[in-house]
Amino acid sequence: MPDLEVAESLLAAASDVLETMFFSSVVGEAPVSAEPFASAVGARLEFSGARAGAFAVRLTEDAARTVAANFLAEETDEPSPAQVQEVIGELANMMCGSVLSRLDRGAHFDLGTPVIVDAAALGADPEAVSRAFDIGDGEVAVFLWMDGRP
């Protein structure tokens, strides 16, 4: 499967999940920087089945807080760091499931449990298909590694 097709599915899945479940809209695309964000939250999970690999999401701190507050419907209080991490894990899980089912709806995949990772380790990676975009309150980058990718 060409990288461009995977990248388009990645962006479509990420946008759909953000808009439908996290009430955040993609307002524009951004280049995936090789440099990690100065202050960011990241989550990663592995998957197996028809294709094996891993998925990760990285958000600037502002974007992570906004996404978590929207998901939790916190109108007055800031979500705690633990709540932000839990929600970013959910976000990674939903985005990964959504992109894999877009890539092959008839296949079987098993998703692992998302783990919070050091977002500083998530920069542009030539082994991954990645996209980054602006959600107004910060930037989100998504990464997909698939075994056997040409």
Next chain:
Amino acid sequence: MAYRVMIVDDSPSMRAFVRRVMDLSGFAVDSCLTAGNGAQGLALLEQQTVDIILTDINMPEMNGEEFLRRLEEHERYRSIPVVVISTDATENRMQRMMQLGARGYIAKPFSPEALRGELERVLGVSNA
């Protein structure tokens, strides 16, 4: 009519989100029980009955597949309709969960309207 609902998911934020989306959709909830996995869900059913169960698949201790099997084995619980809520939108997974006894399946991400539509379809609610 308002319904007695049980939400089974290991994520507290996801349980709260599903409850909120049910309210946003206009689905009438009389009471809402929550459980962190299938075993907790079964324990709650020993004390209270519900009209519909919404369950995740991947959960610690007792996952959604085992929870469905246990419900199907139990004479009193097998009539309770179960809707699976999952990130897995593949046909294989949907068919597997339906074979295990689920009556409905909704893949994340979902809109409030989609959730209400699936719950009402499973409950046989007529919008006519």
